[in-house]
Amino acid sequence: MHPDFPKEVERLQYTKQYMDEILEASQRDIQAVQDKIKESMANLEYIDSSDSYINLLMNSRFFEMALNQKESLEAVKKKPYFARIHFQRTGEPEELLYIGKTSLFHNETFEPIIVDWRSPVANVYYDGRLGDITYPVRDEIYTGHLFSKRQYKIENGELLSFQDVDLTTNDELLQDALSGKADVRLTEIVATIQKEQNEIIRAHLKQPILVQGAAGSGKTTIALHRISYFLYTMGEHFNPEQLMILAPNKLFIEYIGDVLPELGVERICQTTYAEYVQNATGIKLKLQNPNEQLEKIVEEGIDALPSFNIAQIKGSLFYRDILDRYVKLHERTLAKLFDEDVFIEKYRIMRGSHLKKLFLEEFAYMPIEKRIERIKKVVQTEVKRKSKAVLSTLNTRYEEMIGKALSGLRDPEKRRKTVTKFIDERDARIPKIKALSKTTASTYMKRFEKVKIKQMYRKLLTDRLLIRELAPEWTFDQQERFIQAHTKEKWALEDLAALYYLHAKIKGIADNWKMRVVFIDEVQDYSLFQLEALKSGLETDMFTMVGDLAQGIHSYRSLTEWNSVLELFPRANYFTLQKSYRTTIEIMEVANTILAKMDEDLPLVEPVVRHGNEPTFVQMEELDPSKIDELYERIKQHGHQSIALICKTYQEAIHYTKQLENAGVPVELLSEQSELGGSKLLVVPSHLAKGLEFDAVIIAVFETPYFPTTIDRKLLYVALTRAMHELYLVGPREEMFLLDGTIGIVNEA
Numbered sequence: 001m002h003p004d005f006p007k008e009v010e011r012l013q014y015t016k017q018y019m020d021e022i023l024e025a026s027q028r029d030i031q032a033v034q035d036k037i038k039e040s041m042a043n044l045e046y047i048d049s050s051d052s053y054i055n056l057l058m059n060s061r062f063f064e065m066a067l068n069q070k071e072s073l074e075a076v077k078k079k080p081y082f083a084r085i086h087f088q089r090t091g092e093p094e095e096l097l098y099i100g101k102t103s104l105f106h107n108e109t110f111e112p113i114i115v116d117w118r119s120p121v122a123n124v125y126y127d128g129r130l131g132d133i134t135y136p137v138r139d140e141i142y143t144g145h146l147f148s149k150r151q152y153k154i155e156n157g158e159l160l161s162f163q164d165v166d167l168t169t170n171d172e173l174l175q176d177a178l179s180g181k182a183d184v185r186l187t188e189i190v191a192t193i194q195k196e197q198n199e200i201i202r203a204h205l206k207q208p209i210l211v212q213g214a215a216g217s218g219k220t221t222i223a224l225h226r227i228s229y230f231l232y233t234m235g236e237h238f239n240p241e242q243l244m245i246l247a248p249n250k251l252f253i254e255y256i257g258d259v260l261p262e263l264g265v266e267r268i269c270q271t272t273y274a275e276y277v278q279n280a281t282g283i284k285l286k287l288q289n290p291n292e293q294l295e296k297i298v299e300e301g302i303d304a305l306p307s308f309n310i311a312q313i314k315g316s317l318f319y320r321d322i323l324d325r326y327v328k329l330h331e332r333t334l335a336k337l338f339d340e341d342v343f344i345e346k347y348r349i350m351r352g353s354h355l356k357k358l359f360l361e362e363f364a365y366m367p368i369e370k371r372i373e374r375i376k377k378v379v380q381t382e383v384k385r386k387s388k389a390v391l392s393t394l395n396t397r398y399e400e401m402i403g404k405a406l407s408g409l410r411d412p413e414k415r416r417k418t419v420t421k422f423i424d425e426r427d428a429r430i431p432k433i434k435a436l437s438k439t440t441a442s443t444y445m446k447r448f449e450k451v452k453i454k455q456m457y458r459k460l461l462t463d464r465l466l467i468r469e470l471a472p473e474w475t476f477d478q479q480e481r482f483i484q485a486h487t488k489e490k491w492a493l494e495d496l497a498a499l500y501y502l503h504a505k506i507k508g509i510a511d512n513w514k515m516r517v518v519f520i521d522e523v524q525d526y527s528l529f530q531l532e533a534l535k536s537g538l539e540t541d542m543f544t545m546v547g548d549l550a551q552g553i554h555s556y557r558s559l560t561e562w563n564s565v566l567e568l569f570p571r572a573n574y575f576t577l578q579k580s581y582r583t584t585i586e587i588m589e590v591a592n593t594i595l596a597k598m599d600e601d602l603p604l605v606e607p608v609v610r611h612g613n614e615p616t617f618v619q620m621e622e623l624d625p626s627k628i629d630e631l632y633e634r635i636k637q638h639g640h641q642s643i644a645l646i647c648k649t650y651q652e653a654i655h656y657t658k659q660l661e662n663a664g665v666p667v668e669l670l671s672e673q674s675e676l677g678g679s680k681l682l683v684v685p686s687h688l689a690k691g692l693e694f695d696a697v698i699i700a701v702f703e704t705p706y707f708p709t710t711i712d713r714k715l716l717y718v719a720l721t722r723a724m725h726e727l728y729l730v731g732p733r734e735e736m737f738l739l740d741g742t743i744g745i746v747n748e749a
């Protein structure tokens with residue numbers, strides 16, 4: 001036994017005891033606050049007392065705080081901390097700091113009992129080195145000395161073991177974490193975050209970042225931890241509802257759903273691009289399944305794509321230019337309407353040219369319809385002001401004229417008639433002008449009708465003359481193809497960026513959808529224009545983007561390199577992650593042979609040192625349900641639970657599921673709508689497997705083999721890298737998996 005063991009047990013005991021005390025106290029606080037709230041509520045009903053209202057607000061705030069503290073303490077009670085650093089900040093005494101998922105300070109002594117993993121000093125733990133170190137605190141750099149790092153295994157509040165670590169010791173805790181089981185959900189990894197991951201989690205929060213990370217390098221995990229770190233560091237100044245994480249599909253949102261609360265992240269907006277755009281624009285669309293085109297390409301080959309690839313065009317910055325020209329055209333049309341001046345009766349109240357200048361220059365920074373609203377206010381104010389002046393001038397003038405008539409005209413009849421004429425004229429004109437002054441601004445502004453963005457965009461897709469004007473770079477033939485592709489009203493994912501962009505330029509994004517910070521997972525599946533539209537609509541470049549070009553299975557319509565993204569985000573820091581934490585060395589070796597054949601020239605992935613069984617090829621001429629069942633049972637006997645059978649296409653997945661189901665094998669077809677979890681063999685089409693992971697994966701190929709094409713290599717690579725511990729390739733021949741038998745595969749032919 002380690003000589004420190006009793007001391008460590010004692011420390012854990014002390015921590016738990018203190019937590020209990022705090023919990024009891026907060027329970028009392030909560031009760032007291034609840035009572036106070038009740039009391040204030042009662043008072044509120046009887047007397048209209050603003051004091052009670054303030055009381056109520058204050059108490060609810062306390063209540064929320066007490067409840068939060070209680071909840072976060074309860075959540076970590078079974079494992080208050082996972083590590084300890086023996087540390088000395090320069091000029092301060094030595095300290096032993098215990099690092100956990102939340103912080104806890106002694107109420108009286110202010111001694112840190114647990115230090116939050118997101119706090120500045122905890123950086124020292126993740127940063128690796130022992131000895132003299134530096135770490136940033138806000139904008140300053142602190143120095144200090146790290147004597148030792150210790151990691152604990154605590155389960156159910158009991159200390160099982162601990163070990164001191166440095167760079168040379170094999171990181172047992174990480175090994176332990178990685179050999180664990182996937183429950184088809186991500187987990188938090190605060191105890192084993194690696195140095196290169198920590199750098200990304202804590203990378204400058206006020207700058208965008210782009211991460212190219214290998215399959216299984218922890219991109220999703222890091223993005224989620226960075227959100228947690230971001231909210232912790234920004235504290236109360238930042239409303240979590242203004243932070244958005246964009247996931248590739250609903251399934252994925254479900255997949256990450258459990259981790260966020262564990263990381264103390266609540267209330268952020270978790271959505272998909274399609275859902276967000278429809279919410280932010282208020283335009284509801286029936287979208288074509290974005291995987292349809294991919295499936296077609298997978299089934300019919302890349303030649304199924306026309307050479308004038310509209311999906312790709314709609315994702316390009318050239319498409320943005322077309323839309324910019326369209327907005328300009330609309331702006332010019334509106335500007336012409338300012339050629340008329342604003343009049344009340346014969347009096348000019350404002351010159352149209354002045355308003356036009358406001359519209360085109362001074363207010364140009366605003367979306368078009370917002371400018372119109374502002375100009376309406378300007379006109380209203382001016383009409384009000386000027387109409388008063390007009391009225392007072394007229395009144396004076398009539399008074400003068402009447403006075404002159406009274407004193408100047410000798411003939412009483414003539415005098416009477418003239419004076420009456422002036423009075424009648426005045427009495428008719430003044431109320432008329434008064435009435436006009438109320439309506440002039442809105443009558444004038446009526447000419448600026450609000451546009452319907454969907455209709456406006458649809459016009460672009462269908463109006464030949466418009467396309468000729470806006471896309472003169474295209475040949476006649478290309479312009480025709482563009483128009484013909486849109487004869488039927490169908491909406492694709494690619495149209496969303498355009499709709500959002502137009503909406504932002506013309507109407508502006510409403511405050512509740514104006515996210516200030518955006519996290520994007522699987523960013524390789526986005527087009528440049530999708531990113532540009534978001535960035536311009538939100539008027540921020542505060543994006544954290546993580547992705548892997550090797551998994552870019554939608555590259556026929558999305559990104560194929562990062563340089564253009566970095567040009568779009570010139571302030572962005574770029575990071576790469578090469579290590580895979582998911583797969584064993586043996587599985588990664590096979591996946592690397594496919595990676596090496598890709599056009600992207602990406603470096604091979606380094607698996608974290610963890611061995612497992614060699615991937616196995618099981619020869620089968622056609623799908624034999626009883627043999628699959630046998631294999632499934634065999635894998636389960638190895639202690640694995642989440643097991644997926646990955647097929648190349650969706651059609652195959654449906655087909656195999658039916659066959660297996662008919663033979664009584666417990667299977668479930670995974671689709672975007674499925675619930676994850678469960679104890680069945682999950683049948684997954686390769687493109688839906690992206691982002692997920694399983695203990696064991698069976699890749700089945702009977703009908704359509706993987707061909708040596710860009711897209712097939714990527715699909716296969718995705719399938720191979722889903723496996724954490726075991727991999728089986730099932731089909732008639734190894735070549736169908738683009739493998740030539742040279743690598744470490746056990747052949748069970």
Ligand SMILES: Nc1ncnc2c1ncn2[C@@H]1O[C@H](COP(=O)(O)OP(=O)(O)OP(=O)(O)O)[C@@H](O)[C@H]1O
Pocket residue numbers: 174177178186187189192193194197213214215216217218219220221222548551581582690691692693721
């Ligand atoms: N530092 C770590 N400690 C323990 N586990 C880790 C660590 N980093 C990553 N993992 C685990 O590795 C697996 C892969 O992580 P994740 O899914 O975030 O990777 P990814 O880069 O998004 O993968 P992909 O691109 O293939 O979807 C997960 O099971 C995750 O919990």
